[in-house]
Amino acid sequence: MAYIAMARKWRPNSFKDLVGQEHIAKTIENAILGGRLHHAFLFTGTRGVGKTTSARILARTLNCTGGDPLVPCGNCPSCKDIAGGNPMDVIEIDAASNTGVDNIRDLLQQTQYTPMIGKYKVFVIDEVHMLSKGAFNALLKTLEEPPPHVIFIFATTEVNKVPQTILSRVQRFDFKRLSTKQITGRLKFICGEEKINTDPEALGLIAEKADGSMRDALTFFDQAYAFTGNEMNAESVRSVLGIPPNDLYFSLLESIEKHDLKGTFEVVDKASSTGVEYGPLLEGFAKFIRNSLYIKVGGITAEELNISDGLFSKLGSSAVELGNGDLLRIAKILTDLQGNLRRSSNPRLLVETAFARMAYLDRLTDLRRALAAINDPESQGSKKKSS
Numbered sequence: 001m002a003y004i005a006m007a008r009k010w011r012p013n014s015f016k017d018l019v020g021q022e023h024i025a026k027t028i029e030n031a032i033l034g035g036r037l038h039h040a041f042l043f044t045g046t047r048g049v050g051k052t053t054s055a056r057i058l059a060r061t062l063n064c065t066g067g068d069p070l071v072p073c074g075n076c077p078s079c080k081d082i083a084g085g086n087p088m089d090v091i092e093i094d095a096a097s098n099t100g101v102d103n104i105r106d107l108l109q110q111t112q113y114t115p116m117i118g119k120y121k122v123f124v125i126d127e128v129h130m131l132s133k134g135a136f137n138a139l140l141k142t143l144e145e146p147p148p149h150v151i152f153i154f155a156t157t158e159v160n161k162v163p164q165t166i167l168s169r170v171q172r173f174d175f176k177r178l179s180t181k182q183i184t185g186r187l188k189f190i191c192g193e194e195k196i197n198t199d200p201e202a203l204g205l206i207a208e209k210a211d212g213s214m215r216d217a218l219t220f221f222d223q224a225y226a227f228t229g230n231e232m233n234a235e236s237v238r239s240v241l242g243i244p245p246n247d248l249y250f251s252l253l254e255s256i257e258k259h260d261l262k263g264t265f266e267v268v269d270k271a272s273s274t275g276v277e278y279g280p281l282l283e284g285f286a287k288f289i290r291n292s293l294y295i296k297v298g299g300i301t302a303e304e305l306n307i308s309d310g311l312f313s314k315l316g317s318s319a320v321e322l323g324n325g326d327l328l329r330i331a332k333i334l335t336d337l338q339g340n341l342r343r344s345s346n347p348r349l350l351v352e353t354a355f356a357r358m359a360y361l362d363r364l365t366d367l368r369r370a371l372a373a374i375n376d377p378e379s380q381g382s383k384k385k386s387s
């Protein structure tokens with residue numbers, strides 16, 4: 001049997017399977033059941049959170065002639081047609097490569113014809129913000145008075161670029177980034193169905209790297225699965241996805257706290273020798289510092305930070321002696337470094353200089369404090385006050 005990518009195989013079939021967007025699923029389901037369905041939708045949110053998937057689910061759900069109004073049956077002519085990959089009643093275009101007014105006119109031409117199989121003709125326009133001004137204008141008239149068999153679904157990652165005239169004519173849904181917990185939950189479910197043995201850390205790593213995107217998570221999961229087969233552990237996931245271990249960041253932070261420049265170089269060297277590149281290392285460390293800072297300030301949960309409970313408590317209990325100011329300065333150095341690294345002909349020198357600056361941060365602060373004290377007689381103690 002040909003191998004089907006997990007991402008494709010486990011794509012949600014109905015709104016009930018859609019993870020992390022329950023608020024949207026509920027509203028649309030209620031509208032379907034109540035017969036109050038809008039004719040134009042705007043799905044907005046970052047990449048990989050389920051916008052296009054939801055558009056397809058909606059098209060399938062509306063056109064299915066099976067018994068359940070909310071769950072596509074998979075067997076009726078419409079379900080089969082859509083599953084076939086080239087459906088007659090669902091027209092999808094990518095606005096990124098069809099920006100012009102002519103593209104939209106062609107599409108609108110098709111709205112005149114009644115659906116072939118299902119009840120609705122569903123038009124999905126992905127990355128709709130890329131349409132030209134003329135294309136948006138051409139769309140407006142039909143949006144105002146669409147034929148009763150037509151449903152428009154617009155998806156976009158940049159809703160601020162969609163004209164107000166369009167926004168006022170669509171029902172808008174804001175898709176959320178997924179939490180690590182939601183992603184690991186779904187991956188765990190897939191592992192159960194596919195009989196893949198794994199550990200929570202392995203799935204946590206995939207979820208953390210996916211950074212809120214279910215699509216990325218499934219792609220990473222596929223990569224790991226191709227390598228490990230049915231025994232997927234954290235170590236192999238790290239090596240396949242090039243994720244530096246968190247211990248590395250704890251060592252780096254410890255060396256910086258102790259102003260141990262040699263120690264930081266050793267950690268960076270060790271990382272390089274195990275195949276970790278500077279880019280992922282710095283990106284990971286920047287995220288680590290940011291999370292430390294948030295936990296230090298308090299009032300935030302592991303779920304909100306998109307990290308595992310284990311890492312959260314370890315970060316919280318680790319002796320972070322650096323002040324918030326120092327952590328912010330380290331974050332700034334890392335951000336600058338990431339930008340400069342891409343243009344540098346000597347990345348190693350750049351990385352080492354940056355870590356030297358981090359290791360000497362506190363001393364600079366001390367010096368600043370000392371200078372401030374000299375310039376401010378009030379802080380010089382009582383002997384001056386007596387004069």
Ligand SMILES: [Zn+2]
Pocket residue numbers: 063064065066072073074075076077078079080
């Ligand atoms: Zn069906």
